[in-house]
Amino acid sequence: MPPAESTSLRERKKTETWHAIHDAAADLALDGDMSCVTVEAIASEAGISQRTFFNYFSTKEDAILGVRAPTVPELPEDFLDGDGLIHRTTELLLSVGRSTYAEGDAERRGRLFDKFPHLLLRRREMMLQGEDLVYQAIAEAMAQHPEWAHGLNSHSVEETARMLTMAAGVPLRYLVGTRGTTGEYLDRHTVDDALDLYQDLYRKLS
Numbered sequence: 001m002p003p004a005e006s007t008s009l010r011e012r013k014k015t016e017t018w019h020a021i022h023d024a025a026a027d028l029a030l031d032g033d034m035s036c037v038t039v040e041a042i043a044s045e046a047g048i049s050q051r052t053f054f055n056y057f058s059t060k061e062d063a064i065l066g067v068r069a070p071t072v073p074e075l076p077e078d079f080l081d082g083d084g085l086i087h088r089t090t091e092l093l094l095s096v097g098r099s100t101y102a103e104g105d106a107e108r109r110g111r112l113f114d115k116f117p118h119l120l121l122r123r124r125e126m127m128l129q130g131e132d133l134v135y136q137a138i139a140e141a142m143a144q145h146p147e148w149a150h151g152l153n154s155h156s157v158e159e160t161a162r163m164l165t166m167a168a169g170v171p172l173r174y175l176v177g178t179r180g181t182t183g184e185y186l187d188r189h190t191v192d193d194a195l196d197l198y199q200d201l202y203r204k205l206s
Contacts (some may be wrong), residue, residue, distance in 0.1 A: 018056050018068075019102065020046045025063035026108055034116060037064065061122055064112060066102040070130035072137045080138075080145050087195055089138065089168035094191065096130040097172070127169075135165040171195045 024045035028037045039060055043050045057063040073095065079088060101109065113120055139161035142148035152160040171194035 017046075017048065017052070019066075021048065021053060021056055021063050022066035022102060022105075025057075025060060026066065026112060029064045030108070030111060030115065061119060064116075065109060065119055065122060066105055067100050067122065067126055070096050070100045070126060070133055072096050072130075072133045075137055075141050080141055080148055086164065086168050086199075087192075089134070089164055090171055090191060090195060093131065093134055093165070093169055093172060096134055097127060100126045100130065131165055131169055135162050138165060171198050174198070 021042060025037060025042045028041060028045060037060055039050050039053050042060060042063055043053045046053075053063070072092075075092075079085075113123075139158050142151075142157045142161055148157065148160070151157045155163075171191065174197075175190065175194050
């Protein structure tokens with residue numbers, strides 16, 4: 001087993017290379033147009049080989065946006081217990097969404113979306129990937145939980161988990177649609193306010 005220091009250095013170098021590629025791609029895109037941003041140009045600007053580029057990003061669009069596969073943290077044992085489950089699920093979705101992007105990159109990403117609106121489709125794809133991972137994690141947790149293991153009324157665990165995940169995503173879609181935000185701009189108060197509106201509207205309509 002390699003020493004911890006060696007592993008840490010290797011991971012740090014990988015992170016630095018990832019950011020170097022993303023920075024080069026984003027800057028090239030903002031300075032020119034999409035046709036000028038090629039894998040060859042990005043690799044040259046970042047000081048790497050084209051082969052190395054594809055070790056980190058599958059497409060130039062992903063390099064420009066600086067996106068990576070979403071990840072879901074391990075759910076707390078009491079995640080399904082008590083009130084506020086939809087709130088916790090919304091916060092989980094937000095956390096997973098943030099895991100796909102480089103930290104502190106929201107302002108530049110906003111400029112990229114403004115200049116290249118078609119990149120919003122990739123953001124949508126990443127959101128759906130994240131939602132699916134959250135759904136799977138919640139379904140697995142429900143299947144092991146004494147109060148949720150049999151689903152909800154006549155609905156299965158899978159159906160219940162899917163509906164919870166979709167419902168919890170409504171406030172975030174509302175904020176993205178009304179504010180054009182990429183995620184980092186959402187503080188706890190903003191999310192809480194959107195959740196309150198969602199729950200107030202649901203109670204009014206039900």
